[in-house]
Amino acid sequence: MSHQDTTVDLAGIGIGPFNLSLAALADGVPGLATAFFERRANFAWHPGLCFPDAMLQTSPLKDLVTPVCPTSPWSFLNHLVESGRFFDFMSARFETVSRQEFSAYLGWAADGLASTHFSAPVEDVRYEDGHFRLQFTGRPDCIARSLAIGTGRVPLIPAGVVTGPDCFHASRYLELRPKTAGRRVAVIGGGQSGAEVILNLLQQEGAAAPASISWISRRDGFWTLQEGGLVDQFFTPGYLAAYREMPLEVQARALASQKFASDGLTPSTADEIYRHLYRRRHLEGRGDVALYPGRDLLHVRPSGRGQMVVSQSAEGEAEVIEADLVVLATGYRASTPACMGGLAKRLAQETDGALALGPNYRVVWDGPDDSPIYGLNQGRRAYGVIDPQLSMAAWRSAVILNDLSGRAIFRLAEADPLVVWRAAPEAGGKDAGFEQRLTAS
Numbered sequence: 001m002s003h004q005d006t007t008v009d010l011a012g013i014g015i016g017p018f019n020l021s022l023a024a025l026a027d028g029v030p031g032l033a034t035a036f037f038e039r040r041a042n043f044a045w046h047p048g049l050c051f052p053d054a055m056l057q058t059s060p061l062k063d064l065v066t067p068v069c070p071t072s073p074w075s076f077l078n079h080l081v082e083s084g085r086f087f088d089f090m091s092a093r094f095e096t097v098s099r100q101e102f103s104a105y106l107g108w109a110a111d112g113l114a115s116t117h118f119s120a121p122v123e124d125v126r127y128e129d130g131h132f133r134l135q136f137t138g139r140p141d142c143i144a145r146s147l148a149i150g151t152g153r154v155p156l157i158p159a160g161v162v163t164g165p166d167c168f169h170a171s172r173y174l175e176l177r178p179k180t181a182g183r184r185v186a187v188i189g190g191g192q193s194g195a196e197v198i199l200n201l202l203q204q205e206g207a208a209a210p211a212s213i214s215w216i217s218r219r220d221g222f223w224t225l226q227e228g229g230l231v232d233q234f235f236t237p238g239y240l241a242a243y244r245e246m247p248l249e250v251q252a253r254a255l256a257s258q259k260f261a262s263d264g265l266t267p268s269t270a271d272e273i274y275r276h277l278y279r280r281r282h283l284e285g286r287g288d289v290a291l292y293p294g295r296d297l298l299h300v301r302p303s304g305r306g307q308m309v310v311s312q313s314a315e316g317e318a319e320v321i322e323a324d325l326v327v328l329a330t331g332y333r334a335s336t337p338a339c340m341g342g343l344a345k346r347l348a349q350e351t352d353g354a355l356a357l358g359p360n361y362r363v364v365w366d367g368p369d370d371s372p373i374y375g376l377n378q379g380r381r382a383y384g385v386i387d388p389q390l391s392m393a394a395w396r397s398a399v400i401l402n403d404l405s406g407r408a409i410f411r412l413a414e415a416d417p418l419v420v421w422r423a424a425p426e427a428g429g430k431d432a433g434f435e436q437r438l439t440a441s
């Protein structure tokens with residue numbers, strides 16, 4: 001060990017909202033040394049899609065800490081108070097907050113915490129003498145007893161797509177600020193990111209307006225988010241506990257049926273898009289926007305006249321759309337960061353490329369139990385639909401910190417869930433067939 005190296009109990013790779021939640025909760029734990037490393041120079045939350053009118057799809061109370069430690073100084077409410085705008089915020093009577101405002105809150109916490117380090121890409125992680133050694137260029141190593149991988153998901157580029165300056169992933173939209181005026185623009189993907197890009201294009205008026213806008217989606221319709229108190233039961237610790245107990249095939253069915261509880265369009269965005277379409281078609285007599293649901297993208301390639309977008313309809317017909325600019329709002333996929341490459345063979349993986357997680361968000365690996373690696377945003381299969389969402393970020397952080405410290409620092413007992421998701425074991429005699437019926441149905 002060089003005399004400059006730092007030694008901590010927990011080192012985090014990546015500072016997105018999930019590792020930031022871990023950093024914020026760990027901040028109040030006496031005797032626990034942590035360090036979190038981010039490759040960016042400053043905190044940023046999906047900056048390429050942070051449109052001024054984009055709203056958070058979850059309550060701001062489901063922030064970095066509040067669900068498990070409302071007295072932490074790193075809450076959204078404390079951020080409002082510290083920035084002197086609590087009463088103005090309340091008077092605005094927002095139903096939720098903009099992503100820009102939530103991102104500013106996250107940035108405030110990231111700047112305020114002593115454990116966060118920016119411009120610090122983790123280049124390599126080794127495991128030696130019972131510890132993890134994180135290596136960087138131009139800064140001392142960090143030696144840690146445990147690791148938290150919080151590097152997020154990476155943009156998914158569909159097979160058959162040739163990317164370039166006129167065909168790129170939506171995650172870079174505001175960074176690249178492509179020229180859209182007078183051009184034919186195609187957006188691929190019918191989820192919220194696709195909708196936000198479409199809305200942004202529809203808002204360009206006059207000389208700034210695109211020549212045409214095409215919206216292509218594999219989904220058979222432009223589905224909005226399913227919301228409400230009963231749907232929100234999927235985003236609770238009670239459901240998470242039930243999900244963890246389900247057989248694999250029941251989990252798979254649950255994930256499929258809950259798709260639009262987590263992955264649909266925000267209703268206000270969908271309404272605004274529709275009103276734009278109505279106005280253009282019926283009040284302005286324009287026919288410059290077309291929506292194509294139920295299309296499977298086959299390929300996107302540069303052609304002599306721009307980009308050729310070829311898709312297949314539900315009836316199996318191939319369709320060709322020509323565009324000058326193609327924006328791929330095609331989602332994200334799980335990945336293991338390159339810096340874990342040296343350990344990759346020792347880490348178990350799910351079929352979707354995510355790290356396999358056991359209890360307490362521990363990555364399944366062949367190392368000793370007292371050297372845990374925690375996986376954040378790796379658990380869509382293992383922990384369910386809630387895992388990539390902000391809703392349970394603080395809860396997950398508390399589970400991890402309790403596990404790491406070997407004691408119940410955070411109280412995680414909730415009242416019995418309102419919904420009886422599964423037959424209670426003691427009711428086995430009365431309804432012994434419940435589990436089998438679930439599996440068979």
Ligand SMILES: Cc1cc2nc3c(=O)[nH]c(=O)nc-3n(C[C@H](O)[C@H](O)[C@H](O)COP(=O)(O)OP(=O)(O)OC[C@H]3O[C@@H](n4cnc5c(N)ncnc54)[C@H](O)[C@@H]3O)c2cc1C
Pocket residue numbers: 013014015016017018019020037038039040044045046049055056057058120121122123150151152153193337338339376377388389390391
């Ligand atoms: C546009 C958008 C809007 C969303 N809105 C909502 C919402 O309203 N509500 C909700 O519940 N969920 C939302 N989500 C889902 C989820 O909350 C976010 O994706 C969230 O950012 C996930 O956090 P994360 O910490 O896992 O990853 P990220 O936010 O992706 O952060 C990962 C960080 O790791 C860094 N990194 C990667 N490799 C290294 C390395 N080797 N060394 C150092 N740093 C590294 C990256 O630079 C990045 O900053 C949204 C997702 C998107 C894409």
